[in-house]
Amino acid sequence: MMSKKVRSRIIIMTFLLGLVIAVVYSVLKSLEENVVYFLSPTEIIIKENISFNKKIRVGGLVKENSITNDQTSVNFIVTDLNNEIIVSYSGSLPNLFSEGKGVVVEGKLRDKKYFIANKILAKHDENYMPPEVSKILKKTKE
Amino acid sequence: MLKNFFPNKILSFSNKLFGFLIALMVLFVFVGLIYALFLSPPDFTQGDSVRIMYVHVPASFIALGCFGFMGIASVCALIFKIKILPLMAKSLAPVGSVFALLSIVTGSLWGKPTWGTWWAWDARLTSMLILLIFYIVYISVWKFVDNYENANKVSSIIAIIGLLNLPVIKYSVDWWNTLHQTSSITLTSAPTIHYTMLIPLVIMLIGTILYTLIVFLMRYKTEIMKFKLDKKNKEN
Numbered sequence: 122m123m124s125k126k127v128r129s130r131i132i133i134m135t136f137l138l139g140l141v142i143a144v145v146y147s148v149l150k151s152l153e154e155n156v157v158y159f160l161s162p163t164e165i166i167i168k169e170n171i172s173f174n175k176k177i178r179v180g181g182l183v184k185e186n187s188i189t190n191d192q193t194s195v196n197f198i199v200t201d202l203n204n205e206i207i208v209s210y211s212g213s214l215p216n217l218f219s220e221g222k223g224v225v226v227e228g229k230l231r232d233k234k235y236f237i238a239n240k241i242l243a244k245h246d247e248n249y250m251p252p253e254v255s256k257i258l259k260k261t262k263e
Numbered sequence: 264m265l266k267n268f269f270p271n272k273i274l275s276f277s278n279k280l281f282g283f284l285i286a287l288m289v290l291f292v293f294v295g296l297i298y299a300l301f302l303s304p305p306d307f308t309q310g311d312s313v314r315i316m317y318v319h320v321p322a323s324f325i326a327l328g329c330f331g332f333m334g335i336a337s338v339c340a341l342i343f344k345i346k347i348l349p350l351m352a353k354s355l356a357p358v359g360s361v362f363a364l365l366s367i368v369t370g371s372l373w374g375k376p377t378w379g380t381w382w383a384w385d386a387r388l389t390s391m392l393i394l395l396i397f398y399i400v401y402i403s404v405w406k407f408v409d410n411y412e413n414a415n416k417v418s419s420i421i422a423i424i425g426l427l428n429l430p431v432i433k434y435s436v437d438w439w440n441t442l443h444q445t446s447s448i449t450l451t452s453a454p455t456i457h458y459t460m461l462i463p464l465v466i467m468l469i470g471t472i473l474y475t476l477i478v479f480l481m482r483y484k485t486e487i488m489k490f491k492l493d494k495k496n497k498e499n
Binding site for chain 2 (some may be wrong): 127130131134138141142145149153156157158159160161180215216217222225241242243244245246247248249250251252253254255
């Protein structure tokens with residue numbers, strides 16, 4: 122089975138696969154900005170050449186007790202437990218939007234601390250459980 | 264093990280055995296659906312929308328698994344020149360592509376009430392769409408290229424290149440910030456899905472795997488018969 126022909130085919134195949142992997146890797150690396158769906162508040166603060174006119178997305182958790190309503194818009198804080206950013210939004214909120222839950226906001230940065238969103242998406246985490254179990258978990262936390 | 268898929272064994276795969284597989288599949292899917300749709304609890308965040316997961320997750324698993332098989336079979340076919348491998352890959356493509364489409368559609372139906380959008384160009388969703396495109400191209404090559412050897416070579420290369428998309432799909436939620444959530448079931452940590460939902464999910468997964476196996480065997484039998492017939496016609 123390991124004839125010369127098979128050996129040479131394995132070598133060619135490995136080389137070609139390695140080449141394609143290298144190409145795919147470098148393409149994904151160079152397109153990183155576009156592959157990433159959102160930036161965390163920390164990433165916003167760290168990022169050097171951030172533009173305040175381009176549409177970007179910020180993601181994280183809605184900080185507890187940070188949702189306030191005024192006449193035209195709703196304001197809340199998005200946090201990644203290290204840094205935060207204030208978000209202002211006027212429009213309808215998705216059903217799953219709530220404090221302590223994940224959110225992705227799309228819009229423009231006014232500055233590194235203030236974001237004006239024109240679209241809100243609720244982000245679901247990887248936890249699945251019945252309501253009764255979640256109530257028990259909440260009780261044990263308190 | 265591969266010998267079991269050689270033409271003589273497959274063509275004599277008894278109808279009784281096949282009937283048994285179908286009965287088993289129906290049982291798993293039926294029980295799985297009863298649990299998925301009625302007996303399992305709603306989720307504490309998303310309510311009854313969670314029930315889409317019982318179709319979406321098995322469909323995604325099969326879509327990736329089938330293409331994984333196709334890719335590895337194509338690598339081995341090109342290196343070791345085993346004749347049955349391209350036929351096996353060809354037989355997996357249709358069912359795999361349907362589940363890829365189902366994964367995207369069910370995901371979209373789930374996304375609207377939970378995320379608030381039917382679609383997002385994040386890494387997971389985009390790479391799944393690319394997988395579907397690879398499936399379509401692969402099937403098209405077999406359909407539209409007349410010469411068997413040429414169709415074999417081109418489709419094998421497509422399957423091998425598409426194989427590299429699979430780790431991207433799987434790890435997209437870990438490598439980059441995505442809208443799609445990270446995995447709830449991993450090899451290294453405890454599942455983050457409650458057992459009352461995990462069990463129906465596993466039942467649905469087994470049922471879906473059985474279904475895929477059945478459809479694959481039906482198609483594979485046909486492909487072998489076609490191959491033998493073409494060979495006979497060429498010799499005459």
